[in-house]
Amino acid sequence: xxxxxxxxxxxxxxxxxxxxxxxxxxxxxxxxxxxxxxxxxxxxxxxxxxxxxxxxxxxxxxxxxxxxxxxxxxxxxxxxxxxxxxxxxxxxxxxxxxxxxxxxxxxxxxxxxxxxxxxxxxxxxxxxxxxxxxxxxxxxxxxxxxxxxxxxxxxxxxxxxxxxxxxxxxxxxxxxxxxxxxxxxxxxxxxxxxxxxxxxxxxxxxxxxxxxxxxxxxxxxxxxxxxxxxxxxxxxxxxxxxxxxxxxxxxxxxxxxxxxxxxxxxxxxxxxxxxxxxxxxxxxxxxxxxxxxxxxxxxxxxxxxxxxxxxxxxxxxxxxxxxxxxxxxxxxxxxxxxxxxxxxxxxxxxxxxxxxxxxxxxxxxxxxxxxxxxxxxxxxxxxxxxxxxxxxxxxxxxxxxxxxxxxxxxxxxxxxxxxxxxxxxxxxxxxxxxxx
Numbered sequence: 001x002x003x004x005x006x007x008x009x010x011x012x013x014x015x016x017x018x019x020x021x022x023x024x025x026x027x028x029x030x031x032x033x034x035x036x037x038x039x040x041x042x043x044x045x046x047x048x049x050x051x052x053x054x055x056x057x058x059x060x061x062x063x064x065x066x067x068x069x070x071x072x073x074x075x076x077x078x079x080x081x082x083x084x085x086x087x088x089x090x091x092x093x094x095x096x097x098x099x100x101x102x103x104x105x106x107x108x109x110x111x112x113x114x115x116x117x118x119x120x121x122x123x124x125x126x127x128x129x130x131x132x133x134x135x136x137x138x139x140x141x142x143x144x145x146x147x148x149x150x151x152x153x154x155x156x157x158x159x160x161x162x163x164x165x166x167x168x169x170x171x172x173x174x175x176x177x178x179x180x181x182x183x184x185x186x187x188x189x190x191x192x193x194x195x196x197x198x199x200x201x202x203x204x205x206x207x208x209x210x211x212x213x214x215x216x217x218x219x220x221x222x223x224x225x226x227x228x229x230x231x232x233x234x235x236x237x238x239x240x241x242x243x244x245x246x247x248x249x250x251x252x253x254x255x256x257x258x259x260x261x262x263x264x265x266x267x268x269x270x271x272x273x274x275x276x277x278x279x280x281x282x283x284x285x286x287x288x289x290x291x292x293x294x295x296x297x298x299x300x301x302x303x304x305x306x307x308x309x310x311x312x313x314x315x316x317x318x319x320x321x322x323x324x325x326x327x328x329x330x331x332x333x334x335x336x337x338x339x340x341x342x343x344x345x346x347x348x349x350x351x352x353x354x355x356x357x358x359x360x361x362x363x364x365x366x367x368x369x370x371x372x373x374x375x376x377x378x379x380x381x382x383x384x385x386x387x388x389x390x391x392x393x394x395x396x397x398x399x400x401x402x403x404x405x406x407x408x409x410x411x412x413x414x415x416x417x418x419x420x421x422x423x424x425x426x427x428x429x430x431x432x433x434x435x436x
Contacts, residue, residue, distance in 0.1 A: 017219060018219070018223065018224065018227050019227075021219065021224045021227070021228075022224075022227050022228055022231055028152055028224070028228070031152050031219065031221060031224060032152035032153060032157075032161075032221075035148060035149055035151065035152060035217070035221045036149050036161060036164050036165070038212065038213070038216045038217050039145055039146075039148050039149050039164075039165045039168070039217075040164060040165060040167075040168035041168070041212055041216075042102070042106070042145060042209040042212040042213055043142065043145060043165050043166070043168035043169040043172070043209070044168050044169070044171045044172045045172055045205040045206070045208040045209035045212065046106065046138065046141070046142035046145065046169060046172065046205065046206065046209040047142065047168070047169035047170060047171060047172030047173030047174075047175075047176065047205075047298075047302065048172030048173065048175055048176045048201060048202070048205040049106075049109060049110070049113065049138050049139075049142065049172070049176075049201070049202040049203075049205035049206040049209065050138065050139045050142050050169075050173060050176075050202070051172070051173050051174075051175075051176025051198070051202075051294070051295075051298060056180065056195045056198050056199075056277075056287075057074035057075055057078065057132065058074055058075060058274055058275075058277055058278055058400075059195055059277060059278075059281065059290075060074065060116070060120060060128065060195045060196070061073055061074045061125075061128070062278065062281075063195065064123065064125050064128065065125065073129070073396075073397065073400070074128075074129075074132050074396075075270060075274040075392070075393075075395075075396030075397075075399075076393040076394075076396040076397035077129055077132040077133050077136070077393075078112075078132045078133065078135050078136035078139055079136060079139070079270065079389050079390075079392035079393040079396055080133060080136065080389065080390070080393040081112070081132065081133035081134060081135065081136025081137060081139075081140075082136035082137065082139045082140035082143075082385075082389040082392070083136075083140070083385075083386045083387075083389030083390045083393065084133075084136075084137075084386075085105055085108065085109075085136055085137035085139075085140040085141065085389075086140040086143075086144060086382050086383075086385035086386045086388070086389050087382050087383060087385075087386045088105075088382070089101045089102065089104065089105040089137075089140060089141055089144055089382055090144065090378050090379045090380075090381055090382010090383060090385065090386075091378075091379050091382060092104060093144075093222060093378040093379075093382070094222075094376070094377075094378035094379040094382075097220030097222050097223045098147075098148045098151065098213070098217060098220055098221060098222045098378070099213055099214065099217040099218060099220045100214075101144075101378070102141055102144070102145055102148065102210070102213040102217070103210045103211070103213040103214035103217075104210070105137050105138065105140060105141025105144070105210070106137075106138055106141045106142075106206045106207070106209040106210030106213065107206070107207060107210035107211075108134060108137035108138070108141075109134070109135055109136070109137040109138015109139065109140075109141060109142075109202075109206040109210075110138065110202075110203045110204075110205075110206035110207035110210065111134060111203075112131050112132065112133070112134030112135030112136065112137060112138065113131075113135050113138070113199045113200075113202040113203035113206060114131075114199075114203045115127060115130065115131025115134060115135070116128060116131045116132060116135060116196065116199040116202075117187075117192060117196045117199050117200055117203065118131070119131055120192065120193045120195060120196035120199075121191075121192050121193065121196065135199075135202070136389070138202070138206040138209075139389075140385060140389060141209075142169065142209070143385060143388075144381065144382065144385055145165060145213075146162045146165040146166055146365060147162075147365070147369070147377075147378070147381050148165070148217075148221060148222070149161035149162060149164060149165045150162060150365075150369045151221035151222045151224070151225040151374070151377075152221050152224065152225060155370070156313055157313070158313070158366050158369050158370070159308075159309040159310070159312035159313045159362055159363075159365075159366040160306070160309040160310055160313055161309070162305070162309055162362050162365050162366060162369075163305035163306045163307075163308055163309025163310070163312075163362055164305070164306060164309070165305075166302045166305035166309075166358070166361075166362070167302060167303060167305045167306045169302045170298070170299055170301075170302035170303040170305075172205060173295075173298040173299075173301070173302055174295045174298055174299045174302075174303075175295075176198065176201060176202075176205075176295075176298075178291050178292070178295050179198070179201060179291075180197070180198055180287050180288070180290070180291040181287055181288050181291065182197075183197030183198050183200060183201050184197040184198075184287065185197070186200070187200060194287075222374070222377075222378055225374045225377075226374050226375060228374070229373065229374035229375060230375075251371045251372065252371075253371075254367050254368070254370055254371025255367075255368060255371045255372070255380065255384070257364075257367055257425060257426060258363075258364040258365070258366075258367030258368040258370075258371065258384070259364065259368070259384045259387055259388075260364075260422065260425050261321055261324070261360050261363055261364035261367070261422050261425070261426065262360060262361055262364035262365070262384070262388050262391075263387055263388055263391040264325075264360070264391075264418070264419060264421055264422045265324060265328065265356065265357050265359075265360030265361065265364075265419065265422070266357070266388050266389075266391040266392045266395065267391045267392070267394060267395040267415075267418065268328050268331075268332070268353075268356075268357075268395070268415040268416070268418055268419045269301075269328075269353055269354070269356070269357040269392075269395070270391075270392040270395035270396050270399070271395035271396065271398065271399040271402075271411060271415050272331070272332065272335055272349075272350075272353055272399070272411065272412050272415050273294075273297060273350070273353060274395070274396045274399045274400070275399045275400065275403050275408055275411060276293065276294070276297075276335075276346065276350060276408075277290045277293075277294065278400075278403070278408075279403075279408040280293065280346070283341060284341075285343075289343065292343075292347075293343070293346050293347055293350055294350070296347050296350060296351055296354075297350035297351065297353060297354045298354065299351075299354065300350075300351040300352070300353075300354030300355045300358065301354035301355075301357055301358055302354075302358065304355060304358055305358060305362060308320070308358055308359055308362050309362055312362050312363055312366055313366075317363045317366055317367055317426075318426050318427070320359050320362075320363045321359070321360065321363045321364075321422060321423075321426040322422075322423050322426060322427075323359055324356050324357075324359035324360035324363065324419075324422065325356070325360075325419050325420050325421075325422045325423045326356075327352055327355050327356035327359065328352070328353065328356035328357070328360075328415070328416060328419035329416040329417065329419055329420055330352050330356075330416070331349050331350070331352035331353035331355075331356055331412075331415075331416060332349075332353075332412045332413050332414070332415045332416015332417065332419070333412075333413065333416055334348050334349035334352060334412075335349035335350075335353070335408070335409070335412035335413075335416075336409040336410070336412040336413035336416070337409075349412070356419065360422070368380070368381060368384055369381075399411055402414070
């Protein structure tokens with residue numbers, strides 16, 4: 001991302017600190033490393049916050065409503081809330097930088113988690129549903145923070161930068177489900193229902209994640225990246241006009257393929273994951289067993305990220321995307337044939353589900369970053385994350401209905417088969433690129 005000192009006059013009138021970064025490749029490298037460190041710290045807290053909704057959201061609704069039919073509604077609500085938040089965080093980040101956008105999203109999610117605790121305490125289903133919508137802002141921001149690490153990354157570092165942010169999420173996301181019993185006991189000790197305990201943790205974690213961004217993410221990597229892009233593009237206007245048609249087609253194709261990849265993997269992952277705790281409770285498994293299975297699932301969603309990122313950068317987006325579809329198919333098959341009392345089969349199925357999602361998300365994110373210019377990148381990323389969140393909401397809402405009408409086994413097998421749709425999409429893109 002180096003620039004020539006003579007080019008800095010293109011940013012006359014901009015703050016001096018910004019020009020200093022534009023003129024110094026070494027400062028750019030330092031900012032890249034610093035941004036990864038700050039994002040990593042915030043993701044530890046953010047991961048702990050998002051785990052609450054995954055682990056006990058469906059169970060709270062099940063207890064309040066007395067039926068499984070709407071057990072998928074909490075997941076649908078906080079993913080729907082995350083859709084709205086993803087758009088707003090993307091727009092806010094594009095205008096004011098990652099620092100304010102990410103801080104606002106995490107703090108809003110913390111407020112939503114507090115609302116869930118109050119709803120459980122008062123047995124107010126309307127407040128529960130409203131609070132879950134707001135809580136979704138934390139989930140969306142936790143996911144969108146992965147982009148911040150790519151702002152100062154070069155083309156050979158992007159998937160790796162994404163993966164570092166996601167690995168950091170693992171520490172909080174795995175700890176969260178395993179603290180279900182501990183937080184449940186703490187909640188009971190202060191007069192709050194046990195299932196609301198993880199949301200006490202979520203409120204604290206999301207607020208801390210927001211404060212980390214607000215206090216430490218300065219200078220803002222996106223603002224610096226925009227300044228660098230303005231310098232790099234200086235004098236290229238004539239060349240870009242000649243090649244604008246083919247370039248725009250390539251960019252659109254990259255965005256479409258990246259978005260499709262992430263949408264399909266999100267639907268499959270959320271649908272199967274949402275109903276697994278309910279399935280386990282039906283067959284006599286306790287909260288500790290549910291927490292263990294979900295924590296392993298979340299670990300495989302995030303922990304392999306560093307290796308995944310390197311593989312995506314080294315062997316390519318297409319191969320890893322196809323691998324994502326194959327792994328998700330295996331996850332659906334394992335979940336569908338798992339004996340009702342077999343923890344081992346469920347652990348294998350949910351581990352594969354997390355790994356397939358991991359491959360798909362990192363591949364798709366890298367494709368989006370590859371296909372977007374810094375001047376529109378954040379708002380494009382926010383818009384794509386809206387579609388991902390809506391896909392998750394759809395998967396969560398339909399999962400309970402599918403199980404109520406048929407079975408968990410049918411849901412799992414259907415999800416695995418559905419994931420195969422991503423393979424022809426990435427093959428089509430690969431052929432178009434080669435022929436283009």
